[in-house]
Amino acid sequence: MNRPLIPLLLASALLAAAPFAASAQAQAAQPAAASTQGESPSKLVLDNSQRLLSTLESRRAEFAADRSKLQAFVASEFDQMFDREYSARQVLGRHGRGASDADVKLFADALADSLMRRYGSSLLDFNTQLRVRVKSETPLPRGLGVRVSSEVLRQGGEPIPVDYLMRQTPNGWRVFDLMVEGVSFVQTFRQQFDTPLSRKSIREVAADLGAGRIEADAGTN
Numbered sequence: 474m475n476r477p478l479i480p481l482l483l484a485s486a487l488l489a490a491a492p493f494a495a496s497a498q499a500q501a502a503q504p505a506a507a508s509t510q511g512e513s514p515s516k517l518v519l520d521n522s523q524r525l526l527s528t529l530e531s532r533r534a535e536f537a538a539d540r541s542k543l544q545a546f547v548a549s550e551f552d553q554m555f556d557r558e559y560s561a562r563q564v565l566g567r568h569g570r571g572a573s574d575a576d577v578k579l580f581a582d583a584l585a586d587s588l589m590r591r592y593g594s595s596l597l598d599f600n601t602q603l604r605v606r607v608k609s610e611t612p613l614p615r616g617l618g619v620r621v622s623s624e625v626l627r628q629g630g631e632p633i634p635v636d637y638l639m640r641q642t643p644n645g646w647r648v649f650d651l652m653v654e655g656v657s658f659v660q661t662f663r664q665q666f667d668t669p670l671s672r673k674s675i676r677e678v679a680a681d682l683g684a685g686r687i688e689a690d691a692g693t694n
Contacts, residue, residue, distance in 0.1 A: 556647035568670040583682035
């Protein structure tokens, strides 16, 4: 996996289909995203990936001066579009069978917080002069949703394939997995947390994540 771009690609996935919910200052600097009602997953990925890159660039100085604003921006968008609890159940795998919704939510929240701590601030370290090209939108097996296949285009480098796995929810399309160069983050995290979850309960692993005793690492593969 292309490790240097992992934070940017991860954030792009987390924000890919999110309605724009930044501060009034950001809204003045950049038009709000169009309504997502009736829009295809492909259009949401394309429009909002481009918006993410533009927002990071236009607010770079503001975010650099106050990292809490960057964290707040990423967290608020993440909360609105990422199907974190469904995704967390996929990460838990066999360990999540029969788990209560409350335990899954604890794990989902702790995993999200760990990712934001680890990768959020590093978004400012990257050149955001990139383009996103959507290649295709195909149904997932068993009616689970759709796969939006895209490429991140960068000057002087090969395109990076990025696939968004999305499902329809009562609140619209939500991302539940991201594949970069064929590597699934859900599968990466499932492997990473298999040993801790074999030794401890979901609540205990969530507590370890929250306390920073273990961290989610999106670049282990």
